[in-house]
Amino acid sequence: MASSAPNNNTNNNLPLKPIPGSYGLPFLGPLHDRHDYFYKQGRDEFFATRIQKYNSTVIRTNMPPGPFIAHDPKVIALLDAASFPILFDNSKVDKRDVLDGTFMPSTAFTGGYRTCAFQDTTEPEHSLLKSFFLHILSSKHNTFLPLFRSLLTDHFNNMEESLAGKSKEASYNTSIGAAAFTFIFRLLTDKDPNTTVIGSEGPKLVETWLGAQLAPLATLGLPKIFNYVEDVLIRTVPFPAWAVKGSYNKLYEGVSTAGTAVLDEAEKLGIKRDEACHNLVFMLGFNAFGGLSNQFPILIKWIGLAGEGLHKQLADEIRTVVRDEGGVVSLAALDKMTLTKSVVYEVLRIEPAVPYQYAKAREDLVVQSHDAAYEIKKGEMIFGYQPFATKDPKIFENPEEFVGHRFIGDGERLLRNVFWSNGREVDEPTADNKQCPAKNLVVLLCRVYLVEFFLRYDTFAFDWKPLVLGPTVTIKSLTKCSNF
Ligand code: HEM
Numbered sequence: 001m002a003s004s005a006p007n008n009n010t011n012n013n014l015p016l017k018p019i020p021g022s023y024g025l026p027f028l029g030p031l032h033d034r035h036d037y038f039y040k041q042g043r044d045e046f047f048a049t050r051i052q053k054y055n056s057t058v059i060r061t062n063m064p065p066g067p068f069i070a071h072d073p074k075v076i077a078l079l080d081a082a083s084f085p086i087l088f089d090n091s092k093v094d095k096r097d098v099l100d101g102t103f104m105p106s107t108a109f110t111g112g113y114r115t116c117a118f119q120d121t122t123e124p125e126h127s128l129l130k131s132f133f134l135h136i137l138s139s140k141h142n143t144f145l146p147l148f149r150s151l152l153t154d155h156f157n158n159m160e161e162s163l164a165g166k167s168k169e170a171s172y173n174t175s176i177g178a179a180a181f182t183f184i185f186r187l188l189t190d191k192d193p194n195t196t197v198i199g200s201e202g203p204k205l206v207e208t209w210l211g212a213q214l215a216p217l218a219t220l221g222l223p224k225i226f227n228y229v230e231d232v233l234i235r236t237v238p239f240p241a242w243a244v245k246g247s248y249n250k251l252y253e254g255v256s257t258a259g260t261a262v263l264d265e266a267e268k269l270g271i272k273r274d275e276a277c278h279n280l281v282f283m284l285g286f287n288a289f290g291g292l293s294n295q296f297p298i299l300i301k302w303i304g305l306a307g308e309g310l311h312k313q314l315a316d317e318i319r320t321v322v323r324d325e326g327g328v329v330s331l332a333a334l335d336k337m338t339l340t341k342s343v344v345y346e347v348l349r350i351e352p353a354v355p356y357q358y359a360k361a362r363e364d365l366v367v368q369s370h371d372a373a374y375e376i377k378k379g380e381m382i383f384g385y386q387p388f389a390t391k392d393p394k395i396f397e398n399p400e401e402f403v404g405h406r407f408i409g410d411g412e413r414l415l416r417n418v419f420w421s422n423g424r425e426v427d428e429p430t431a432d433n434k435q436c437p438a439k440n441l442v443v444l445l446c447r448v449y450l451v452e453f454f455l456r457y458d459t460f461a462f463d464w465k466p467l468v469l470g471p472t473v474t475i476k477s478l479t480k481c482s483n484f
Pocket of ligand 1: 133184353
């Protein structure tokens with residue numbers, strides 16, 4: 001049923017089946033699955049082989065990290081676009097403490113608080129904190145474009161300098177990571193991190209702090225002989241928060257001193273000042289920097305892989321619209337760039353930056369795949385592997401192919417099946433749901449990135465390799481714009 005109407009509606013005629021799959025023997029089963037997942041098969045093959053084996057896109061399996069970090073690694077995995085959206089239904093699923101999956105890092109990483117992203121919608125504090133975030137973002141609406149555009153100028157200059165230097169190449173991740181950190185810090189506080197104790201170390205401080213929390217979910221992709229050593233080292237006992245306290249404290253102090261205005265706002269809303277500050281650090285470091293510093297390399301990777309043909313089409317569209325608008329890059333101008341918009345959605349579809357979502361069944365419930373219905377018991381952990389939902393061949397034609405114009409015109413109806421933000425692309429984040437509050441900001445930033453890039457360059461050459469949780473991109477050349 002390729003590319004026909006999105007098939008997510010309840011169908012009462014589907015047969016009710018038991019969920020196939022296996023958790024294996026206690027202790028050994030989770031270790032076996034974890035080894036398959038990280039080292040023997042890799043995550044796509046891990047799920048693909050199990051779909052085949054059990055002839056189902058809803059299966060039982062263990063998810064890493066397993067023993068001894070997670071006491072219960074058992075999940076019900078949703079691997080298609082029909083079943084996945086149950087994870088967005090807050091009346092049916094509980095999102096308490098499941099941000100990182102089957103384990104939760106110590107709250108010592110976050111000043112003793114369970115920050116907003118760990119809270120369920122039934123917790124009053126979630127709604128209070130989420131309202132605060134949504135309020136900050138909407139009040140900064142007029143800052144997004146000028147601030148991001150000026151930081152992109154620095155980012156492009158910085159890459160050009162590196163290309164002109166000895167190595168003749170530029171580390172894309174380092175350059176865009178610095179821009180992303182400064183953007184969010186300035187957006188939240190109106191101050192440059194360089195004027196605080198953070199200095200230019202923001203990305204490094206966040207990466208140290210994040211690395212200690214998320215290490216059990218990662219692999220460095222080392223040669224095979226190191227696999228067991230790596231596995232034992234990072235998945236037996238959690239990294240203690242005190243080991244990265246120095247980095248975290250610097251981030252906290254930076255936000256606390258630069259963010260007096262926004263912290264005053266939080267107090268007015270009834271949030272304790274230190275709780276607000278820990279939440280801002282978490283949003284800045286984990287949600288925003290963690291998301292964006294992965295998203296932009298994903299964006300440039302897919303644009304690069306698509307080749308010069310697409311670069312020319314994007315440059316033509318962007319330059320024509322900007323020329324027609326008298327040289328101004330405004331929100332109205334961005335809205336007229338239909339290919340640019342569609343390309344960004346296609347990137348978000350083909351490689352969602354946060355590929356996993358978890359939730360626990362609030363009650364006994366029934367989830368439907370395209371061809372069967374399955375019962376899930378109250379308290380069972382549900383896990384969605386998003387790339388398999390947004391590359392579901394029953395929804396998207398040629399799902400593995402990057403199709404830049406996929407979401408133009410009639411294709412827009414497929415946007416309801418783009419899930420990167422922990423919600424449908426046609427839905428909006430609210431204080432009462434768990435959708436990313438920066439959903440529209442992220443789409444905007446990706447579009448502005450492409451606009452500024454193709455106003456300045458015709459095309460580029462690059463290399464990339466997968467590393468830990470996303471691609472590492474090296475820019476090899478940037479060809480300056482020839483006709484604008
Ligand atoms: C490309 C970048 C980003 C991606 C891919 C992303 C993705 C997500 C996802 C998938 C979730 C839900 C996690 C879950 O519950 O399973 C989420 C939540 C959240 N995101 Fe984003 N995000 C990004 C950028 C941002 C930015 C820039 C901000 C803030 C300025 C932000 C703030 C948040 C917050 C506060 C939550 C928790 C929402 C809640 O608890 O209701 N994110 N994000």
